[in-house]
Amino acid sequence: MTDTEILRPLVDELIGRAAESRQAEGAELFAALNSLEPVPRAPVATVHELIPGEHWPLMLGEDSLRCRAADARALEWRLQRDLWADEHIGDDRPLFAHLVVQAAVHPLKGWGVQPQRRSLGGATTAWRDDPPFGGGIDLGKLTYPEHEHDAEETGRRLERLSELTEGRLPIHVQPPHLGHHPFDVAVSMRGMDNLLMDCALDADAAHGLMAFVTEGLRRNHLWRESEGLYNGVPSPCGRYCTLDWAFFHCARWPDGTAPLPLTQEWAYVSGQTSAGLGPAKYAEFVQPYNERLAELHGEGRVYYHGCDCLDEKFETIANLPGVRRIHVSPWSSVGKARRVFGRDVVLEVHAHPTAVFFTHDRAAIRAEIEALLEQAGDARLDLNLNDIHSIAGNPCRLGEWTAIAREASDRAGPR
Numbered sequence: 001m002t003d004t005e006i007l008r009p010l011v012d013e014l015i016g017r018a019a020e021s022r023q024a025e026g027a028e029l030f031a032a033l034n035s036l037e038p039v040p041r042a043p044v045a046t047v048h049e050l051i052p053g054e055h056w057p058l059m060l061g062e063d064s065l066r067c068r069a070a071d072a073r074a075l076e077w078r079l080q081r082d083l084w085a086d087e088h089i090g091d092d093r094p095l096f097a098h099l100v101v102q103a104a105v106h107p108l109k110g111w112g113v114q115p116q117r118r119s120l121g122g123a124t125t126a127w128r129d130d131p132p133f134g135g136g137i138d139l140g141k142l143t144y145p146e147h148e149h150d151a152e153e154t155g156r157r158l159e160r161l162s163e164l165t166e167g168r169l170p171i172h173v174q175p176p177h178l179g180h181h182p183f184d185v186a187v188s189m190r191g192m193d194n195l196l197m198d199c200a201l202d203a204d205a206a207h208g209l210m211a212f213v214t215e216g217l218r219r220n221h222l223w224r225e226s227e228g229l230y231n232g233v234p235s236p237c238g239r240y241c242t243l244d245w246a247f248f249h250c251a252r253w254p255d256g257t258a259p260l261p262l263t264q265e266w267a268y269v270s271g272q273t274s275a276g277l278g279p280a281k282y283a284e285f286v287q288p289y290n291e292r293l294a295e296l297h298g299e300g301r302v303y304y305h306g307c308d309c310l311d312e313k314f315e316t317i318a319n320l321p322g323v324r325r326i327h328v329s330p331w332s333s334v335g336k337a338r339r340v341f342g343r344d345v346v347l348e349v350h351a352h353p354t355a356v357f358f359t360h361d362r363a364a365i366r367a368e369i370e371a372l373l374e375q376a377g378d379a380r381l382d383l384n385l386n387d388i389h390s391i392a393g394n395p396c397r398l399g400e401w402t403a404i405a406r407e408a409s410d411r412a413g414p415r
Helices: 003-018 021-034 070-088 151-164 182-190 192-201 203-227 279-285 287-294 334-341 353-358 362-376 396-412
Strands: 044-046 099-102 105-109 116-119 127-130 146-149 171-174 240-242 250-252 267-270 302-305 323-328 346-350 381-385
Touching: 003 070, 003 151, 021 250, 044 396, 070 151, 070 396, 099 151, 146 203, 151 171, 182 192, 182 203, 182 287, 192 203, 192 279, 203 279, 203 287, 267 287, 279 287, 323 334, 334 346, 334 362, 346 362, 353 362, 353 396, 362 381, 362 396, 381 396
Parallel strands: 044 381, 099 171, 267 302, 302 323, 323 346, 346 381
Antiparallel strands: 105 146, 116 127, 240 250
């Protein structure tokens, strides 16, 4: 059989499943929530995409891939994985009958310095980062990154994917970009310990590096805008916008026609590596630079991510321009988030994945979810099980958690 023939039944199944009414219901549930419209209950998202590959033979069987070409095998894997999840997990995330291809964006010039990583040796090696500014920041060595879009190569990628799927699915282009995480980039250049100490002992140096990095990221986004490389994918029905960074994220597709401006695009803003800063230092060395990037995007189109405890930083993050969604990890307080953000922001509330798979039974899972909902009060929220790095040999737990979360969400009622 050819790769196209092997993929054909998977495409058939995707088209069939995507046409089921529950997919549109899930899309509308998330989109309405993200528009701060009333919803009958909090949506539930069980994010299977980050489960490491070594766990998937438990779900898909050993040696499940039959395609020969590398790109066909990658598509076969993606379809098998997502179809299994749609059948066995049953969360509210919609399955759309479309595909996404990455635009061919190539670097012309980098930052001027290159972070290095070296092995420390051993049978199971550890790695050590060697930041280029480990001995001190030298802004004179830095340059602003520049890129080019190879439209012909992007076209070839589109053509190849269409060939593999016999032109039966719409295919959209997703552009890579440098992100909205300036502190993380600065850490890669200076080293985390060094940059944290700079924030305490050499504020001018820290601000200088942060300002340069932020401007580099800003220029990258403005370049994408000039090239018409919009970071968002319309659903086949044209009513919704899905984003690469949230996997499940559905919002209303913006008004207007392509090419769309940055003000119509959602942004994923973060400062994950700044967890070691207290709230005052965070407000000084992270927030102003995140704000410069958030300002590029429209009102209600900014998501803030942070897996660390953000309780004492929520009030600062609330000033982020356009913030609409806030990550509330198991280490942050849902109640504190509710008190700070009220009903003006969607709380992305996360259960603890390690507890779900290693220590909780069904009763404990239910108790954790019910406690999160009680702490949230009348907040607008969705319930999430994400960052699943091990399923502990129990793939059934994915569906079990989802069912319990949906039952609890139903009982909690409208948002």
